[in-house]
Each structure stands twice: as structure tokens, then as C-alpha cells.
Amino acid sequence: MLDKEVEEHQEGVKSTATPTVTPTAAYATNTLRLASVSSAHLTQNLTCKAANTPALASLSASVMLRELDSELQVSLHAPKEKLSGGHPYNIKCEASGVRPPPVLTWWLRGQHLTHDIHVQSLGLDSTVSELSLLATAGDDGGLLECRAAAPTLPHLTATDSTRLTVHYVPEASITIEGVGVVGVEDGVGAEDGESGEKSVGGLRADDSATLVCVARANPPAYNVTFMFNGRPLRRPNTVRSDWNLTLKYLGHKDVGLYTCVASNPEGDGESNAVALPHRLCPGVEGRSEEVLAVVGRRWRWSVVRASPQGHLHLGERHLHLQHETDQVITGTHGLWADVDGVDESR
Known part of the structure; x- marks a missing residue:
């Protein structure tokens, strides 16, 4: 009663x-x-x-009958030091003030976390939850929340949060920007000598190309190294501007894979690989003409243009007409160029 x-x-x-x-x-x-x-x-x-x-x-x-103190309180205990990418951390959250004990949930960047969580009740009105978090680059700047709720009073909630700072190895990427300086391609504008920007696929010998390296890192990367076929790039005729490297006077020796490596206190991060096209192999350009030759006599052809410039050794390939009658006929010829061991003929 x-x-x-x-x-x-x-x-x-x-x-x-x-x-x-x-x-x-x-x-x-x-x-x-x-x-x-x-x-x-x-x-x-x-x-x-x-x-x-x-x-x-x-x-x-x-x-x-007495009234219980229903002031729900929650406290999140995060590491005070900055997190390092790839390392695990244990983060604890405590809540108290309601009966039955409060229910705790974890959230990161608005996403509910359900794995690597250990929960225990310390008493009639308190709960402790521990989250094992493997820090990643994607967690940097993310808001980590611990939310508490009263099981029998859905309207009674409380939240504590912290914004994560994660240091991680640089994530680098590289692209090539090409600018042609020799004529235009496939006869377009060949008569008036127009020239302009070209895609990487349109690069030719003697053109210039710029390697652009971009790195996402915390702390920021303090150094970037450009690599050629897995080794530090050592090449004359280059222009460096911040994280861009321009290669001038491209030739067949520049055909290969390029990467960049960005460095910060967390380590070194290597980018994807990009390649220069094989069209940079040396070649010789000339004009096709009809000529008159006398049977039994040798003749030669003159070069109009050869590329790349420098280290180009020209020679003539003689054509000996095999006709045994003394008559004038039409013939063609071939010209060869030896560029650092690469032999091409036209």
C-alpha cells in the first residue's frame, strides 16, 4: 500500500x-x-x-521511492600525441548517470564503427567502451565521436568527440605535360610551320616535356626526387621549378618509365609510373624526288633535316644501276643515320 x-x-x-x-x-x-x-x-x-x-x-x-540522478555524462579519452599512419591505438570512452547502464557507440566521419570494440559495465549506472583504431591517412582531420544513450530513455543522449590528427607517408602521383617545339604532326599546318601544345602521345624528338609531381602528406613533404627507370634522374638540359621538372631536347635515350618519390618525417612515398612514347626514337626526314641517272654511274642524296640534334653521323648509301644498256632511267635511293648506335634508313 x-x-x-x-x-x-x-x-x-x-x-x-x-x-x-x-x-x-x-x-x-x-x-x-x-x-x-x-x-x-x-x-x-x-x-x-x-x-x-x-x-x-x-x-x-x-x-x-527516490529520484535517481539522470544526468548522463560521457567522456572520451583520446591519445594526446599525434597518431602515426599504420599504427594501432586504443581509445577509451566512459559514460555514467543512468540506470540501466548507458549504451555507447563509436562514430568516425559520421560512419558507425562496429568492429574492434570491447564494452564492459563498471557498475549499475556506468559503462566503459574501448576502441582499437588502426590509424590511416583517410582518418586525418576526421571527427571521432563516442555517443551515449539511456536504454529506457531514448531522448536522453550525450556525446564527446575529438578531431584526429594523423601523420602518414606521402601519397604521390606523377603526370607528364608535353609541349611540342618542332613543327606539327601528320602534315597539319606543315606548310605554314604552325606549332603548339601536343599531348604526350604526340611528343617527338627535340620536344620538351614537363614531369609534374603531386603529393598528399601530413606533415607536408619537404623533398621530391624524380626517378627514371627506378634510379634518380640524372640528365642535362632540365629545368626544375618547385615540384615540376622540364626535360628539354627529348631523344631516344629519354624513353622509359618516370616516377617521383616524396619524403617527410614519416617516410618516403613513391608515385605511379608514367612513360614517354617510343616515337622519340631517332629518325631522318627527307624529300622524295625523281632523279635521272645514267646506267653504270653512282649518285647520292642530300639530307634535308635530321633529328635529334647532336651526335648525328650522316652517310650516303650509293645506288648502282644494274641495267647493261646505256639509257636514262628513273631510280630511288636510301639515306642512313647513326645516332648513338641506332641505325635507321630511308
Whole structure:
């Protein structure tokens, strides 16, 4: 039974008492369910009386209803030092203030984390959760949250958070920007000598190309090294501007794979590989003409243009007409060029 003062406030509110008798035991249980607990119940006594014979006075026991402190509190304990990419870290979160104990969940960049989490309850109104986090470059700058909720009071929530700072090895990428300086391609504008920008696929000998290296890193990369076929690039006729490297007077020796390596205190990160086209192999350009030759006599052809410039050794390939009659015929010829061991003929 409730105190009389409480009963007066409970008119119209239905409460139920359910008796339970255990035949094999010398005791009985009676459960009282209050349909709606209000502030009127607080600091009031709830009394249970029991009697099995009118001859004896009944026994009674009382309890007082008290309000629990329902101020939900949550605290996240993150490492004070900066995180290093590729290393695991244990991050703890504690919550208290409600019964049953609060429920904790982890969130990173708005995504619910469900793996590598260990949860334990320390008492009737507190919970501890520990997250094992493998730091990555993608976590840098991300907001890590620990959210607490009361199981029986969905509207009662609390959140603590921290913004992660992750140091990681540079993530580099490289591209090639080509600018042609010799004529135009495939006869387009050949008569008026137009020239302009070309794609990498359109690069030819004597053109220039610029290697552009971009690196994402924390802390920022302090150095970048350009690589050619897996080794540091050593080449004359280059122009360096910040993280760009321009290769001038391209030739067949420049055909290969290019990468860049960016460095910071966390380590060295190598980029993807890009290649210069094989069209940079040496060649000789000339004009086809019809000429008159006399049987039994040798003749030679003159070069109009050869590329690349420098280290070019020209020679003539003689054509001996095999006709045995003295007559004038039409013939063609070939010209060869030896550029650092590469032999081409036209």
C-alpha cells in the first residue's frame, strides 16, 4: 500500500498487484506494478503487509521511492600525441548517470564503427567502451565521436568527440605535360610551320616535356626526387621549378618509365609510373624526288633535316644501276643515320 497522501493523488490511475504462491515453499510473492510513477510518489513510503492468521499481528516492510540522478555524462579519452599512419591505438570512452547502464557507440566521419570494440559495465549506472583504431591517412582531420544513450530513455543522449590528427607517408602521383617545339604532326599546318601544345602521345624528338609531381602528406613533404627507370634522374638540359621538372631536347635515350618519390618525417612515398612514347626514337626526314641517272654511274642524296640534334653521323648509301644498256632511267635511293648506335634508313 502507498501512503494515504499518495493514494489521493492516484485517483483514476490503475495499479495491479499479482499474488504468486509457491506450493512447495513456505512463502508467497506478491508483485505490485505502478502504471504511472509521478513526482507524487517521490519521498513517499510503499508498504507491503503480510498475515496468515487473524490471531497474530501482520508483518510489514516499507521502501521509499527516490529520484535517481539522470544526468548522463560521457567522456572520451583520446591519445594526446599525434597518431602515426599504420599504427594501432586504443581509445577509451566512459559514460555514467543512468540506470540501466548507458549504451555507447563509436562514430568516425559520421560512419558507425562496429568492429574492434570491447564494452564492459563498471557498475549499475556506468559503462566503459574501448576502441582499437588502426590509424590511416583517410582518418586525418576526421571527427571521432563516442555517443551515449539511456536504454529506457531514448531522448536522453550525450556525446564527446575529438578531431584526429594523423601523420602518414606521402601519397604521390606523377603526370607528364608535353609541349611540342618542332613543327606539327601528320602534315597539319606543315606548310605554314604552325606549332603548339601536343599531348604526350604526340611528343617527338627535340620536344620538351614537363614531369609534374603531386603529393598528399601530413606533415607536408619537404623533398621530391624524380626517378627514371627506378634510379634518380640524372640528365642535362632540365629545368626544375618547385615540384615540376622540364626535360628539354627529348631523344631516344629519354624513353622509359618516370616516377617521383616524396619524403617527410614519416617516410618516403613513391608515385605511379608514367612513360614517354617510343616515337622519340631517332629518325631522318627527307624529300622524295625523281632523279635521272645514267646506267653504270653512282649518285647520292642530300639530307634535308635530321633529328635529334647532336651526335648525328650522316652517310650516303650509293645506288648502282644494274641495267647493261646505256639509257636514262628513273631510280630511288636510301639515306642512313647513326645516332648513338641506332641505325635507321630511308
